[in-house]
Amino acid sequence: MPTSEASHFMMLLEILLAVVLGAIIYLFLTKKKEDKLSMGDGWWGKGQKPDSEEDAAIYPFKVETSDGEINYLHRRLDEVRFAEPLEDSRFRYGFNSNYLRKVVAYWRNEFNWKKQVEVLNKFPQFKTKIEGIDVHFLHVKPSHVPEGQSAKPLLMVHGWPGSVYEFYKIIPLLMDPGSHGLSGEHVFEIICPSIPGYGFSEAPHKQGFDSVCAARVFYKLMLRLGFQEFYTQGGDWGSLISTNLAQIAPSHVKGVHLNMATVTTLHFKQLLSITLGRYFPGLFGFEDVDVQRMFPFKTKVLYRILGEGGYFHLHSTKPDTAGCGLNDSPVGLAAYILEKFSTWTNHAFRDLEDGGLEKKFTLDDLLTNVMIYWVSGCIVSSMRFYKENIGKGIGTQKHEKLSVQVPTGIASFPHEVMHMPQSWLQQKYANIVSFSYMTRGGHFAAFEEPELLAADILQFVGKVEKGNFAKKLGYGLL
Template sequence: MQFSLPTGLDIHFIHAKPANLPAGRTAIPIIMVHGWPGSFYEFYKIIPLLTDPASHGLDDRHIFQVICPSIPGYGFSGASHKIGCDSFAVARMFYKLMQRLGFKEFYAQGGDWGSRICTNLAQIAPTQVKGLHVNMVPALQIRPSVVLSLMFGRQFPGLFGLEEEDVRRMFPFFKKVFFHLMKESGYMHLQSTKPDTAGCGLNNSPVGLASYILEKFSTWTDPDFRDHEDGGLERKFFLDDLLTNVMIYWVTGSVVSSMRFYKENIGKGIGTAKHEKLPVTVPTGIASFPQELLHCPLSWAKLKYLDIVSFNHMPRGGHFAAFEEPEILAKDIQQFVSKVELK
């Protein structure tokens, strides 16, 4: 489906409704937003778990209707031709989409860029967003308490509100955080400064595009896959699913515009946007997956999200949670919504 903005920009989205909604039940609307180098296709496996949980052996206290838009410049959504199409601007577009669909209240869920867009959505419309659920906490402002916890948290975890799992994931800091990010963040520096340079080359080589994207699905799913000859891709995904995601970029020629999203958001530096200094007041749930690129302890998340009602360490999984571990993520969304609905 397509939603046209007054500016002429077309937003592609899918709207999945329950096929057989029991009498007297209402399907709860939830918008789910992807990131890079993903697409709306990431949610194809989790959608039936949310729209028809009983048929998949899950708790059906809450049945959802799922809206999955494509970020402008990604896949079948049009790309902005003006500077300023950052996460906050996209959040405004998606809010208009939800209004157009007739939703006065709804939930928002995302990972990667989707977590930042949904966070902005909660900041824009705190009375309409009933709850925010993320499986990746967007980059936080570097505050003295965060710096001190990195310096002394291993020796005095309780003093900085760190749990045993936080210590396990974060320390020793240089090995588990600093050097890991150095190995995995080269793409971000390139796309934040010169996205067209690499993007135009990828747009003209299907093999180059596939290798650039699939490498992320390897090491962001599990950093140990870096040492596997085949990248470990088939340990978590089907090749058909991975290539479907690649083909969405290829047939639409959207890799360049998708990479520009980095320059729009962090080209001027991390933490410089006004919205990054604003708190989030809506009820928030965080699913912390063990192989996520950067771990965020609950004590850090509380600096940004003021009403965290659910923070759970997931048993397994990495960056592409909905694509990789749809059942685990669906269960966490269900329990989060249950807590919010009881408030």
């Protein structure tokens, strides 16, 4: 090759190498930047955002009721018009109205809302204004912290159709685990906010309030309470909000524990596992339990999604239409909400005359959750949360494409609406330090199996704390 041609070739090669190297550096730096979700800001109050600083005061709150509210509810229950169910339909067509008659009779004649209000008020509750709306939350501190320990702040986030009441049985277990037969190595200070638009938190007045916005609001809440580092836990929407919080503030979230974790996109290997995972589980990182819970895939996943997903499509498209009727009818509201507490607790409960509701819950507990929706009038705004999150398309949002780097614990309950194996979740949660196959329980874990969930949270935090201690020890020796 002539010298001029060789020189020209070397120059082109150098340019090519420079371009490739530049692209690699660019992708590397871009990836580093993308590891954290932009926090952003928002205003969800009525009208324009004022120029003045937002009032950051925190003030006590108590649930209150009146004789007028109870009398109105009783009148509406007296005027109910029932539909006749199909013979032997049980809960396969939805909430069976024969059993609904029993629920309504109990609600009208035996359920004591004033007594349940006292139960709700047994934990300290507060409100504070964040981004223009009042945010309601429980803040429960342990009465006694063993010597040498400090209470660890734990943010617990509910989902739909739940409320902060889901956590009332697990809170004492986490504040004083040693007295409840659990490991006393860690104790917690619990913060349970109501998602804006749910329960006693004010509903956003503007469009666009999604899970990232909720995570940002709760992050601001934790900072306002003085917590620079904290753990977070959730299922259902609480799982996504906790995930987003870990993406927004990874240096502040010490660990995220989820009792429902999902991914919205699957890589080729995961897609292939749908077909071949039953026959070659080890090739796809499946345990025997994964195979048992996922296959046959058509029956246990595909048909389940189709059979249980009608509400999801409705909420994600026209929440206000159905919501108006539910907001007006206490019996319609109860049927709509309690049907989920039947099927999502155990799909097999569809084949029972009473939907299996009283196998896991009391009517007092179930109706207390329904009453939170009724007295606050929040069913429409709670349903809108689906449209805000799903209306832009599944898999299209930035947070869905970012991994979670903070330590993650996952409690996989056998009767969850859909099972996600660890091998699928690892593409989203890059630092899973604990993945537990729970022995029993369904979607409403804290409400249904508080002891099991508390024990798993405790062992997860133990692993994270030991890992952090080992890191500090290692750094100290360097």
